[in-house]
Amino acid sequence: MAAEAVLARPPFAGVERRLLRGASVQQAYQFQATGAAELALVARSLVSAADRRWTLIPAAWHAPIEQQAIVVTGGRESSAAAFLAHLAGSAGQARLKRDGYDPCP
Known part of the structure; x- marks a missing residue:
């Protein structure tokens, strides 16, 4: 639900793209890391703070998890x-x- 709320907001809303649903957050991460997906919404704990490819999504963009x-x-x-x-x-x-x-x- 949080991912859907984020995708409904600018800059994501209205952009036509194929939606992949991973069985887990880890699988979504793997989709992006291997190039199978252009974009992935994953848990912050999976990414390195030094990795500049990632952008923190503001908590206000979705209901609390x-x-x-x-x-x-x-x-x-x-x-x-x-x-x-x-x-x-x-x-x-x-x-x-x-x-x-x-x-x-």
């Missing part, structure tokens, strides 16, 4: 809980911010 995490029971709850605790801690929050994500509540 909400992501959730859950711990599924079945034997590895302690590992999953530790990972979620890491994300909520200062090191995890710093990493999320560096990669372009908002802080976890």
Whole structure:
């Protein structure tokens, strides 16, 4: 939905192009990196800040992207809980911010 909202705005709106839908953000990145697509909308965490081919899309151009995490029971709850605790801690929050994500509540 965020990608569609961005493509509906100038400078993208009204431009005729073939739309490829990747099965994942990683696949969209690969389409562009290999030349199969002229343009790709991908997560900021996938691209290097030094790579000048990429342009940051303003957050105001689309609705917020909400992501959730859950711990599924079945034997590895302690590992999953530790990972979620890491994300909520200062090191995890710093990493999320560096990669372009908002802080976890």
